[in-house]
Structure formats: C-alpha cells, structure tokens
Amino acid sequence: MAAPKLIQILILTLFYYSSPSLASQQPTYNVVSFGAKPDGRSDTTKAFLSAWGAACATTAPATIYVPPGRYVLGNAYFTGKSCKNTAITIRIDGTLVAPSDYNALGRSGSWLEFERVAGVSIYGGTLDGRGAKLWSCKNSNSGRSCPKGATSLAFYNSNNIIINGLTSLNSQMFHILVDGCQNAKLMNMRISAPGNSPNTDGIHVQQSTGVTIMNSHIGTGDDCVSIGPGASNLWIENLSCGPGHGISIGSLGWDMQEAGVQNVTVKTATFTGTENGVRMKTWARPSNGVKISYVTYQDIHGTSATQVAVNFDCSKAYPCSGITLDEVNLTYGDKPATASCANAGGTADGVVEPTSCL
Known part of the structure; x- marks a missing residue:
C-alpha cells in the first residue's frame, strides 16, 4: 500500500507547482508599448484601440495595462463583434482624459x-x-x-x-x-x-x-x-x-x-x-399610463428637504397599488412633516411618520 500513496503525493505536488507558471503565461498588453504617451497632451486613442485589438486576437485571458500618467483619448469604440476573447481585464493605474x-x-x-x-x-x-x-x-x-x-x-x-x-x-x-x-x-x-x-x-x-x-x-x-x-x-x-x-x-x-x-x-x-x-x-403624457404596484419602503429615516416628505401622486386611470410603508420616520425641521396621496393604495406597518395617507 505504500507505493500507491507515494505516487499520489508526487502527482499532487507536480500540479501545485505548475499552476503559477501557467498564470504567468497570460498575455499583458501595455498601452505604452503601443505608442501611448502619458503626458496629458498626446492623443493616445490609436494606442488603446491597438491594445484592445491585440487582446481580442487571443482566446486566452488577457490584461490591458495602463501605467500611471495622464492619457488623452478621443472617442474610443471597443467592439466585441470580432473579438475572440471573453476574459479581458483592463487594469488602470493612470487617468484617462x-x-x-x-x-x-x-x-x-x-x-x-x-x-x-x-x-x-x-x-x-x-x-x-x-x-x-x-x-x-x-x-x-x-x-x-x-x-x-x-x-x-x-x-x-x-x-x-x-x-x-x-x-x-x-x-x-x-x-x-x-x-x-x-x-x-x-x-x-x-x-x-x-x-x-x-x-x-x-x-x-x-x-x-x-x-x-x-x-x-x-x-x-x-x-x-x-x-x-x-x-x-x-x-x-x-x-x-x-x-x-x-x-x-x-x-x-x-x-x-x-x-x-x-x-x-x-x-x-x-x-x-x-x-x-x-x-x-x-x-x-395622457395617452400613456404607467402602472406602479408592489413597492415596499422599509426602515427609512432621516430629514426631508420639503414639508411633504412622502408623496404618492399616481394616475387616476392607473392608480398605484400594493404600496407598503414599514418603519418610516421622516422629519422636516421644527415643523411636522406631511404625507400626500392621490390615487394610491396600500398598507402601513410599524411606526410610520408622517402618518400614512394610504
């Protein structure tokens, strides 16, 4: 029984030590290598698109790297239409301007x-x-x-x-x-x-x-x-x-x-x-109606910018329904906050301030 155990340990050890070398083989494309200048003045659009094209040309996971610096880019369109790669990482240490x-x-x-x-x-x-x-x-x-x-x-x-x-x-x-x-x-x-x-x-x-x-x-x-x-x-x-x-x-x-x-x-x-x-x-738009239903507001607290802290102003043709207020506590300075409801239905649970108008 000793031999099989020894073979098993050797196989596991070889697999463990080979993994980092496989990871290190993943290609990295530095935009500077494609002509990008991190000077905050030069147009680097072409360099970024070239790096994207290189990463897309491989099926292995790839990284596009942007070193520190300022890179001026115009409109840049990164298309996946002809991209073979479904694992591209863009790692940015700089600023795109x-x-x-x-x-x-x-x-x-x-x-x-x-x-x-x-x-x-x-x-x-x-x-x-x-x-x-x-x-x-x-x-x-x-x-x-x-x-x-x-x-x-x-x-x-x-x-x-x-x-x-x-x-x-x-x-x-x-x-x-x-x-x-x-x-x-x-x-x-x-x-x-x-x-x-x-x-x-x-x-x-x-x-x-x-x-x-x-x-x-x-x-x-x-x-x-x-x-x-x-x-x-x-x-x-x-x-x-x-x-x-x-x-x-x-x-x-x-x-x-x-x-x-x-x-x-x-x-x-x-x-x-x-x-x-x-x-x-x-x-x-009176020709269109939007139906709002089954919305829950739970554990909301703080101060309101307006005295009407809760406002449901819904369509008469398509009223709001299934609205739930659960533990809502909103204030308005030294004045009482209020709630306003139009064409809205629902329930209130727990402490609700201002008092629910549903």
Missing part, C-alpha cells in the same frame, strides 16, 4: 464605448470627462447651441461585466451607462460632478438585467442612479448619494409600447443634500 474641446465628443453620444463584449473587467483608474465648459454653455444660453454631451463610459448589449474601483469625474453627461446588458457588477466606485452640472447622472441602467451596484459614492448634478425602461433584477447596496437628485426609476412612459421596470432593490443607502431620496417618475 477627455479632449479639452468639448465639441470633440459632444455629439458622439459616448466617450469610451464598449459594444457586444463579454467578460470585460475594469479595475481602478480615473476618468476625467472635462465637462465644465459644456455645462457652462448649457447653463448660459439654455443649451440651444450646445451639443448634448457624451457619456463617459458606456456598455451596450454586453454581458458579464465588472467595474471595480473606478473613479469618474466631471462627465459631460451620464458618467456610466449600462444598456442592453446582462450580469454587470459595479463596485467600489467614486463618481463626482458639481451639484449644478446638468444631466450628469452617475449610473444609468436600462434594458438590462442582473445589474449590481455596491459600495460606492456618487455625487452629481442629476440622479445618482437612474433606472430606465426594461431594467430588471437590479440590486443597489451600500450607496452614498449626494449631491444630486437621489435614486430615480424613470422617467417612464415616453413610448406607447415600453418595457417596464421590475424587481429593483435599494438597501443601505444614505442620501445627503439630495433633492429626493428614492422616487419613481413618469412623463406627463
């Missing part, structure tokens, strides 16, 4: 765009959208002659996405967009823009399922998280929000035939200096 002229991106829709990719992970790094000049244009003349602006980082029709430890500053418009995606995890992020910056939503999710947003701080001039049509199975946890408009579902009901929103959970969120906490909003 938008062009100083906002017109270079303003009408493109997005700055860094990933479409039809699978298994892409982004770790660390900073995106500097340089949006201040465009905001000034929009705020000074109602935006009539200004471009709409670009989303800093957009994922379209993609799956199994991870964004961890990313900082996004001063985006022209949305900071991060998740559209038509499945299974995306966005974690440990810092998203920041001034409170008066227009349309700078932190994260916008639509037509997507299985999206998780965790352990992040978002402060912008618009929604910290906005949720559009077709979003489902969305989990938001341990989020610090402010300044901004809070977390919003909507606006919904713009199109006559529009996918709904379902199974959204917000857990352990803190709102500081925001216009709203959590809200659902629809377009005021």
Whole structure:
C-alpha cells in the first residue's frame, strides 16, 4: 500500500507547482508599448484601440495595462463583434482624459464605448470627462447651441461585466451607462460632478438585467442612479448619494409600447443634500399610463428637504397599488412633516411618520 500513496503525493505536488507558471503565461498588453504617451497632451486613442485589438486576437485571458500618467483619448469604440476573447481585464493605474474641446465628443453620444463584449473587467483608474465648459454653455444660453454631451463610459448589449474601483469625474453627461446588458457588477466606485452640472447622472441602467451596484459614492448634478425602461433584477447596496437628485426609476412612459421596470432593490443607502431620496417618475403624457404596484419602503429615516416628505401622486386611470410603508420616520425641521396621496393604495406597518395617507 505504500507505493500507491507515494505516487499520489508526487502527482499532487507536480500540479501545485505548475499552476503559477501557467498564470504567468497570460498575455499583458501595455498601452505604452503601443505608442501611448502619458503626458496629458498626446492623443493616445490609436494606442488603446491597438491594445484592445491585440487582446481580442487571443482566446486566452488577457490584461490591458495602463501605467500611471495622464492619457488623452478621443472617442474610443471597443467592439466585441470580432473579438475572440471573453476574459479581458483592463487594469488602470493612470487617468484617462477627455479632449479639452468639448465639441470633440459632444455629439458622439459616448466617450469610451464598449459594444457586444463579454467578460470585460475594469479595475481602478480615473476618468476625467472635462465637462465644465459644456455645462457652462448649457447653463448660459439654455443649451440651444450646445451639443448634448457624451457619456463617459458606456456598455451596450454586453454581458458579464465588472467595474471595480473606478473613479469618474466631471462627465459631460451620464458618467456610466449600462444598456442592453446582462450580469454587470459595479463596485467600489467614486463618481463626482458639481451639484449644478446638468444631466450628469452617475449610473444609468436600462434594458438590462442582473445589474449590481455596491459600495460606492456618487455625487452629481442629476440622479445618482437612474433606472430606465426594461431594467430588471437590479440590486443597489451600500450607496452614498449626494449631491444630486437621489435614486430615480424613470422617467417612464415616453413610448406607447415600453418595457417596464421590475424587481429593483435599494438597501443601505444614505442620501445627503439630495433633492429626493428614492422616487419613481413618469412623463406627463395622457395617452400613456404607467402602472406602479408592489413597492415596499422599509426602515427609512432621516430629514426631508420639503414639508411633504412622502408623496404618492399616481394616475387616476392607473392608480398605484400594493404600496407598503414599514418603519418610516421622516422629519422636516421644527415643523411636522406631511404625507400626500392621490390615487394610491396600500398598507402601513410599524411606526410610520408622517402618518400614512394610504
């Protein structure tokens, strides 16, 4: 019996020591090797796209590495259409900087765009959208002659996405967009823009399922998280929000035939200096009706920015139903906070202040 035991130990030992060498063979593509200059002036778009092409050409897990420094990028489109790789990690130790002229991106829709990719992970790094000049244009003349602006980082029709430890500053418009995606995890992020910056939503999710947003701080001039049509199975946890408009579902009901929103959970969120906490909003179009039902507000406490701390203003044709208030305690300075209900039905459990109007 001694010989078989000895053979078994030798096999296990050989396997253990061979594993690190296999990991070290995974290719890494440094953008500097493709011509990127981290000087904050040179256009590095071509170098980044070349590194992406090299990583896509292999089927082995690959890393695109961005060393410390400032890298100016124009509109960059990372497509998965011909990409063989479903395990690309982009590790960023530097800062990606938008062009100083906002017109270079303003009408493109997005700055860094990933479409039809699978298994892409982004770790660390900073995106500097340089949006201040465009905001000034929009705020000074109602935006009539200004471009709409670009989303800093957009994922379209993609799956199994991870964004961890990313900082996004001063985006022209949305900071991060998740559209038509499945299974995306966005974690440990810092998203920041001034409170008066227009349309700078932190994260916008639509037509997507299985999206998780965790352990992040978002402060912008618009929604910290906005949720559009077709979003489902969305989990938001341990989020610090402010300044901004809070977390919003909507606006919904713009199109006559529009996918709904379902199974959204917000857990352990803190709102500081925001216009709203959590809200659902629809377009005021009499031809469309949006039915809101089975929404639970549980363990919510703090101070309200307005005396009406709880407001359910629902459609007469499609009244809200199944609303539950459970342990809600909101105050308004030294005045009593109030609740307002129109066409809304539901129940209240535990201590609810202001007194429920359901």
